[in-house]
Amino acid sequence: MKGIWFIAFSALVCFGASHVDVRLVSDHQVIKKGEPFQIALRMDMRDHWHTYWENPGSSGLPTTVEWQALDGLSTGKLQYPVPLRFVDAAGFVTYGYDSTTYLFTEAVYSGDAPTITIEAEVQWLECKEICIPGKAEVSITLDVGEPKQSSQFETLSKAARQIPAQHDSDVPFTYASKTQFKGTHWSGTIQVTPKTQAFNPEGATYFPGTNPYGELKSVSVQQDGDLLVFDLAYEAWEDTVPEDLNMWGVLVFGDQAYRINVHPDVGSVKAVTNHSGTKQGIGFILLLALVGGIILNLMPCVLPVLSLKVMSFIGEAGESHSRRVMLGFVYTLGIMCSFLIISGVIVGLKMTGEQVGIGFQFQNAPFVVFMIGLLFVMSLSFFGVFTINPPQSSGMTEWTMKSGPAGAFFNGILMTLLSTPCTAPLLGSAYGWAMTAPNWQLIVVFQFVAVGLALPYLALCAAPVLLRYLPKPGAWMEQFKIFLGFPLLLTVVWLLWVLGNLKGHPAVIGTLVFLTFLGLALWIAGTAQYSSKRWLGIFTALGITLLGATMGMRIQAPSRIDWVPYSETQLAQARKSNQLVFMDFTAEWCATCKFNEKLVIDSKSVRDAFTSNDVVTMKVDYTQYDPQITQMLASFDRAGVPLYVIYPGQNEPIVLPEVITKNMVIDAIETAATTRNQRSAL
Incomplete structure (x- = not known):
């Protein structure tokens, strides 16, 4: 555990x-x-x-x-x-x-x-x-x-x-710079000459500015008499450099920093580059991507799916070697296709100017809700609430525990979706390099990660000798299948946490309501699955699922009323101005409050009544204990929330009951408006 x-x-x-x-x-x-x-x-x-x-x-x-x-x-x-x-x-x-x-x-x-x-x-x-x-x-x-x-x-x-300050005549040093190409190396030198004895070169370093023609690989600093010499070594990206190229950088001496211009030699400057450095560079990156993909199998995000793959392999122990290899390649194909789609989307977003990172799809709330629903359905399948396979099969979910080609491909997709928000040692460097590389290189790097992610399972499929280290199939697998449902539920909990950070806790509550109805629907469908009323069960389940989705979206929808937080001063000012004030005494833990707010107060007819009568809507939050609010509740002979009070300007307040209806609220507002207008006419 x-x-x-x-x-x-x-x-x-x-x-x-x-x-x-x-x-x-x-x-x-x-x-x-x-x-x-x-x-x-x-x-x-x-x-x-x-x-x-x-x-x-x-x-x-x-x-x-x-x-x-x-x-x-x-x-x-x-x-x-x-x-x-x-x-x-x-x-x-x-x-x-x-x-x-x-x-x-x-x-x-x-x-x-x-x-x-x-x-x-x-x-x-x-x-x-x-x-x-x-x-x-x-x-x-x-x-x-x-x-x-x-x-x-x-x-x-x-x-x-x-x-960094701009270098001008007031700074305590002068400098000279030059750059030149020799073979695959682009070298530069900056020579700093102190103007006064007070100049302190302690902690001297250099930060290069942006440069489209090469990347600074190393900086060495040495002192030669009064001179401070910065030797710069670049990796060239281009064969030629414009004659008027004007680079820049930042010289740092202790707590002082200066921005300087670094000019190349005047004239045509060429880099005689055979690109071997670039090839070695991408080769090293691809190695990082491959090894990082292998290590990714041990990361928390993918362990639940990896357990399913091992179980499916045990379930296929009686199959031929050629079939196991085929399933391994189909699983690999599922991962590679998924990574190809993800990298293609990243390339497309980059071309539109968007900044994207790995796991970008988990920044999209509908996608997160989809993954929550998918994993929740899988966990219920493992618990035996319903089954996808016919009764004469092994009793395990076909698409997970004993995969055919479709199941192997599906597991490859699922492995990819769960792996992208996590990373592994070495992958951070590979991903970071890929995000700034040409598009085709980004896609290739992602494909190497995909191969690395699939490689352990593919090796297990291709090497029969490894079978001896796996347990024999048996009745224990059915119990272990139920056990594996719990890691999937924990993954659902994690995704709910992600959703909460994206959209707040109303989205989490709405999704939990949907999952409750979805669980009920699957239980009904599973109960009727092998009976004569199978189709009745399926249609009933679909109706319950749609009802749950509707209620879930309704719960998480933000209020369309412009609420003002309660303050004694604002209430007094509004009443003095002879305005109507609707006060909602509520709390996050009050179920009746939330029911009234979603189905009554936030309805279109009530909102229209607020607007037409210029009502100030004021919310009194009693989620945490507040002695002042407790006294206010007691003044209306109430011990708790909900409480709804309408102030018709400076007239006596109208108190509504705990359970309200649309017509009740609208009638009270119209009564309050009439009372206010009568007082104004006097």
Whole structure:
């Protein structure tokens, strides 16, 4: 049982909500028209997760900010602080940030509004062993008037010192640079000469800027008298380089950083490259992908399906060697076709400009719900609630425990779907390289991962000698089949957790309601499966499933009413203004409250009544104990929720019963409106 819990809890780590929190901050709370001020994107990373610099290095994507148009607002170029250098297990070098980071831009507002809201769309790539694209809408509201510093001023001033300064006459050094090609190596040299004795070269390092013609592979720093020499070694990607190529980079000395331009030699500069380096590079990546795919069989996400494959192999022990090999190849084909589809979708999304990562389909709530339903159905099949196979067969589900060609192909698809949100050692480097490689190379890398994932089972099918190490088929397999249903249910729990992070707990509750009806439907279908009323059972099951899906979607649908959180001040102001106020005393644990909200209060007729009478809808949340709300309930002779109160302006409130109907609420609103209007006329 320890292994099962390991599957469940380890799987939770594989995939979930964003591991980076982003928000906008400013150095001024009040800005002055026409004067510059600083806006910063604050990024807070969870432990062991990182994002990327404007030059991500061997793999990765830079963080980008797209500002929404606002009349009178102009923003400058996004400025990145000095990055960290990351080296993974495969030796790939990337540049980025693994703790709280601020990306700056200078802004000027020349409009006439007294208050402005600055909005932006942020996209980034967050990586640990796997990489997940992130996206968020952020905003900040600032007043316009006499300038006033914000509470973030000192923090941002300190963070801004990490932004590399432009090299000009005021810096304490001069530099010279040159680059040249020799064979497959593109080398560069930067020579730094101090201007004063106070210049301190301690901790000197260099970060290369973006460069479409080559990748910096190594940097060495040495001192030659007064000179500080940076020797740069590149891997060339192109045979020729434009004469006017203007590269850039960042020189760092201790806590000081400077952005410099690195010019090549004047004239035609050619790289005599035989591309052997590139071939060796992709060969190494394919090896990582193959070995990583093999190791992926041991990851938590795929262990339930792997157990099913071993059981199906035991079930096929009496089959011929040629049939076992055939089933192994069909299983492999299922995995390869699935990886081909996934890589094709990634290529298509990349061509449209979208940022995607491995496991992107698990960022889609309908897909997650589909997987939850599929695994739930499989687990009920294992428990014997219903069977897919006819009664004269072995008694095990044909598509899982004893696979024919269709079952083997299906298991290959299922293995792929469950493996993509997890990764394995070496796969992170292979995936990261593939995401920035040409499209055909991305597809090839994914196919090697697929072959690696299928290889252990394929070897088991092709080597009869391994059969002696497997247990003999017998009655124990039926009990073990039931046992395997529980890891599938734990996988359902994990996917519900993923769904909750995507869409919130209403989506989880709605899905659980659907699963309850689905389980009832399958039990009815299974009970009638071999009786004369088989078709009646099937149609009844379909009706119950549709009812469950409808109720599940209704439960998770967001409220279409603009609720105002309760505050004593707002209630007093609304009543003083002679407005109608509808107060909903509710709690998340109150089933009657939720029933009334979904079926009555949020109905179209009640919403129309709210709108036509300009009703202020105020929600009083009693989910957690609040003595003030307890006193309010007692003032209406109630000990708990639900409670519905309508205030007709400054008149006496109208109290509704716990169980309400649409007509009851509408009549009460119209009565309250009449009472209010009569008072206004006096």
